[in-house]
Amino acid sequence: MPRPAPGKRRTISSGTGLALAAAVSLALPGIAVADLPGGGDDDGYTVAVNVRFSGDAAPGGGGSYTVYVPPICWWEQMPSNNVDPTDPEAVYEYYMEEIRGGGRTPREVLQWPDEEVFLDAIEREENGENITWYWISHRSANRAPCSPQIRDYGDSWNNAIVIYSPFAHNEPPEPAVDPEVLAEAARDRMVIDRPEVDRNPKMAGSNAGATLVNVPTWFWVTNPDSVGGPDGERSIRAEVVGGDVWAEVTARTGGLSISSPSGNTFCDPSVAVVAWGDGASDDDACTVSFSRASVSYPDGYPVTASTEWSATWEGVTQDGEGVGGDLAPLSRQTSVDVPVAEIQSIVRGLR
Structure with a gap:
């Protein structure tokens, strides 16, 4: 995916079904979502995050809003150039043949979850769930806060981070946000x-x-x-x-x-x-x-x-x-x- 020019907002899909599009948000069932002015980090990247405001200075008296903040890390749908990320069985075959059996480095192998995770994703798909594989954005400087598993293999393989994982389609976890960034967003919206x-x-x-x-x-x-x-x-x-x-x-x-x-x-x-x-x-x-x-x-x-x-x-x-x-x-x-x-x-x- 090409990198946007500095200063350009790029909205990343969050764990609430937000569309991958610039400054677009979709309301969640049962949650009143409204757009508030967003910001950006030094590289121009922001993510749409659903935030619930409360307190006597909360906008609108309180409620849930979509705000745009620079993330620590976030999940994106895995690229489809090698395998269809919406086909859990195809992803499992790709992992077994191209990753584990393809001469990849140990660290590359360790970026994938245990085999049981693949088999569980296949079973969930067979039971009617719509499963998609995601990865933690490769532009993220710190992926650990988003990772479902951090493998500690001592000095030689310390902090081997799992960056691939299956989730319900369009429902990956929320981006990891620095609470200070969240505080700044709250301060800017104080009534x-x-x-x-x-x-x-x-x-x-x-x-x-x-x-x-x-x-x-x-x-x-x-x-x-x-x-x-x-x-x-x-x-x-x-x-x-x-x-x-x-x-x-x-x-x-x-x-x-x-x-x-x-x-x-x-x-x-x-x-x-x-x-x-x-x-x-x-x-x-x-x-x-x-x-x-x-x-x-x-x-x-x-x-x-x-x-x-x-x-x-x-x-x-x-x-x-x-x-x-x-x-x-x-x-x-x-x-x-x-x-x-x-x-x-x-x-x-x-x-």
């Missing part, structure tokens, strides 16, 4: 909304909507999830459907930043979610005191509400090893115009 803010006071009359110079203006988010609620956290868990690999990403924010040309503040999440109400105290609020009127800004001061999120992850590899670390941070922001008026007071002396 963290931009903070939407409301404020008080808002004047009426000729200065409608304006706040006042040197009067604490109370800001709060109308969508508390945008600051992770009072605890300032959002999380998402990604699990390979039918596999053992998973990764969970936790994003944490210190709070809400309010910035403008005339006043700034930073508030903890527990404060940023508190809305103004009659009788409320400014001591419990996220307030900004603007130092001067917004006369130089016809629509009011541009005020930016933003959040910065750190991101960490933990997960489990194909072999059950616990792993984790840090990911690139996230940020969200929105801007509103806030007019600020100044009230002039005349103080008359008493006689």
Whole structure:
């Protein structure tokens, strides 16, 4: 099979019946599958993997999606230039005559499974199953995570990896995915909304909507999830459907930043979610005191509400090893115009 040019996505069939085609996925029975934007590794290869997302930051509230990630290794249908991979009996004859009896090197022979596997595939085909032989892609730098058997023959034949195996047609195992790659895919799909803010006071009359110079203006988010609620956290868990690999990403924010040309503040999440109400105290609020009127800004001061999120992850590899670390941070922001008026007071002396 010719190698695609660098940077070109090539979708490989996974263990869920995904077609071998660029950016194509088929829904599984009973599983809602949707395409999400994919990525690619340095060579331009990605595989379609069914991933189940959950957690309060999961897209769509959770569910199964097809994502495109660079694999560690994956299964492809065995080439048909020497033997028909959909005919288990023909594959067995080919193995016996051309591999075991054809003068191949011991390592080449050891890449095939035990004879019982061939006979079982033939029996399954005779019993009505549609069996096809697959192999671990020869472009894979590390085939071990996909292999059903790794033979240890000491120093001379250490880690002789079985790379051929029969599976139900179009149902090979899911590609082996690095949990850190899965974590990155989950991070990119975290649902963290931009903070939407409301404020008080808002004047009426000729200065409608304006706040006042040197009067604490109370800001709060109308969508508390945008600051992770009072605890300032959002999380998402990604699990390979039918596999053992998973990764969970936790994003944490210190709070809400309010910035403008005339006043700034930073508030903890527990404060940023508190809305103004009659009788409320400014001591419990996220307030900004603007130092001067917004006369130089016809629509009011541009005020930016933003959040910065750190991101960490933990997960489990194909072999059950616990792993984790840090990911690139996230940020969200929105801007509103806030007019600020100044009230002039005349103080008359008493006689």
